Amino acid sequence: MKKYLGLILLINASAFAAKEPLIKVRIAKSLEQVHVSGRDLRRYLWPKKSLKKYAGPKSIQFNCKSKKRIKRRSPIRLASISSLTGLLNWEKERYKGKLHIQTSERFNGCDVINEVSIEDYLATLLPKEMNSKWPIEALKAQAVAARSYAFYKIQTNQVSKVKGFMTHYDLESSEKHQVSGSYFDATRKTILATKQTRGEVLTLNNEKLSPIFFHSKCGGRTLTPDQVWQNKVPGYRSVPCPFCHKHGRKNWKHAFPKSALNQHLERALKVYKKDYLSFKQSSVKFTEDSKLSSRLRFYVNGKYKAVKKSRLRSTMGRTSLPSNNYQIYDQGDKVVVSGAGYGHGVGLCQFGAKELALQGFNYQQILAHYFPELTLKKIY
Numbered sequence: 001m002k003k004y005l006g007l008i009l010l011i012n013a014s015a016f017a018a019k020e021p022l023i024k025v026r027i028a029k030s031l032e033q034v035h036v037s038g039r040d041l042r043r044y045l046w047p048k049k050s051l052k053k054y055a056g057p058k059s060i061q062f063n064c065k066s067k068k069r070i071k072r073r074s075p076i077r078l079a080s081i082s083s084l085t086g087l088l089n090w091e092k093e094r095y096k097g098k099l100h101i102q103t104s105e106r107f108n109g110c111d112v113i114n115e116v117s118i119e120d121y122l123a124t125l126l127p128k129e130m131n132s133k134w135p136i137e138a139l140k141a142q143a144v145a146a147r148s149y150a151f152y153k154i155q156t157n158q159v160s161k162v163k164g165f166m167t168h169y170d171l172e173s174s175e176k177h178q179v180s181g182s183y184f185d186a187t188r189k190t191i192l193a194t195k196q197t198r199g200e201v202l203t204l205n206n207e208k209l210s211p212i213f214f215h216s217k218c219g220g221r222t223l224t225p226d227q228v229w230q231n232k233v234p235g236y237r238s239v240p241c242p243f244c245h246k247h248g249r250k251n252w253k254h255a256f257p258k259s260a261l262n263q264h265l266e267r268a269l270k271v272y273k274k275d276y277l278s279f280k281q282s283s284v285k286f287t288e289d290s291k292l293s294s295r296l297r298f299y300v301n302g303k304y305k306a307v308k309k310s311r312l313r314s315t316m317g318r319t320s321l322p323s324n325n326y327q328i329y330d331q332g333d334k335v336v337v338s339g340a341g342y343g344h345g346v347g348l349c350q351f352g353a354k355e356l357a358l359q360g361f362n363y364q365q366i367l368a369h370y371f372p373e374l375t376l377k378k379i380y
C-alpha cells in the first residue's frame with residue numbers, strides 16, 4: 001500500500017476518551033448517482049435538517065449529476081442514511097453504521113462516506129490489507145497497525161488539515177490510505193483478531209500517537225519514513241528482517257536502456273527545483289550503489305547529484321520498481337536494477353509478520369520487532 005505523509009502531528013494518547021470511536025471512511029467519490037436501500041431506513045437531509053423514517057423495505061436514490069457547481073472550498077454533506085433494523089445496501093455491498101452522501105471535492109458528483117465503529121471497520125480491512133487465512137498472530141499485529149494508523153488520522157483530523165478544508169471523512173478506502181471492505185468481507189478469524197486486540201494501539205513512550213505504516217515485504221530490512229518520504233517520524237528505526245524472504249514475490253531484476261532511465265532521473269530531480277538540469281546530451285554516471293543506501297548518487301556531466309530511490313520509484317512506477325530496496329549497476333548503455341521486496345518498506349513487514357507467527361511468536365513480539373521504540377497501549 002502506498003502512503004503519503006503530509007503533516008506529522010504528535011498527540012497525547014492519554015487525552016483520548018476511553019470509548020470506541022467511530023470512523024468515517026470515504027468509500028466512493030465523484031458518482032453521478034447514489035442508490036441506497038435497506039429495511040426501516042432513516043433519511044436525514046442536511047440542508048433542510050429534516051428526518052424521514054420509512055417502515056419496511058425502501059430504496060433511496062440521489063441524482064448527483066444535476067447538482068449545481070457551487071464555488072466552495074469544503075464539500076457539503078447532503079444526506080445521512082441509517083437502518084433501524086439491519087444493514088445498508090450500496091453497490092451490491094452491505095454496510096453497518098451510516099452512509100453519508102456529500103458533494104465531491106471537485107463538485108463533479110457525490111462521494112459516499114461510511115461511518116462505522118472502528119472495530120467493525122478493522123474486521124473488514126484485514127482480509128483486504130493482509131489475508132484472512134494467515135496465522136492469527138500476524139492478523140492481530142496487522143489489526144494493531146491498522147487501528148493505530150486509523151486512530152492517528154481521526155485524532156489529528158489529518159486529511160482535512162492536509163487538504164486545507166473540512167473533508168467530513170477521516171480517511172479513504174484506497175491504497176493511498178488503507179483498503180477496507182464491507183460487512184461480509186469480515187471472517188470469523190478477522191473478527192477474532194480484532195476482538196483480541198480491541199482498543200490497542202502503538203504509542204511513543206506510552207503516551208503519544210505516531211502514524212503507523214505497513215507494507216507487503218521489506219526484502220531484508222525495513223526503512224524509516226524519512227528514507228522514503230520527506231518527513232521524519234519519531235519512533236521509527238530500520239530493523240533487519242531475515243523472515244520475509246521465504247514468502248511472496250521473489251527478488252527481482254530489470255534492465256533499462258540508460259536513455260530511458262535518464263528521462264526518469266530528470267523528472268525525479270525536477271522535484272528538487274534548485275537541482276533541476278536538463279539531461280539531454282548529458283553523460284550520466286552512477287557512483288557505486290548499495291541496497292543499504294536510500295539514495296542514488298550520480299554525476300551529470302561531472303556534476304554530483306543525489307536522488308531518493310523512492311522518488312525514482314514514484315516516477316518510474318511500481319511495475320518497474322516494485323520496492324525501494326534496490327541497487328543499481330551502471331553497465332555502459334544500460335542500467336541493471338536488482339531489488340528485493342514489495343511495497344514502500346516502512347514499518348510492519350507483512351510477510352515477515354506471517355513468518356514470525358508461523359514460528360510461534362505472538363503479535364506483541366512481532367510488533368516489538370518492527371517497532372522497537374514503540375509500546376502497546378489499550379486506550380479503550
Ligand SMILES: [Zn+2]
Pocket residue numbers: 217218219220221241242243244245349351352
Ligand atoms: Zn521483511
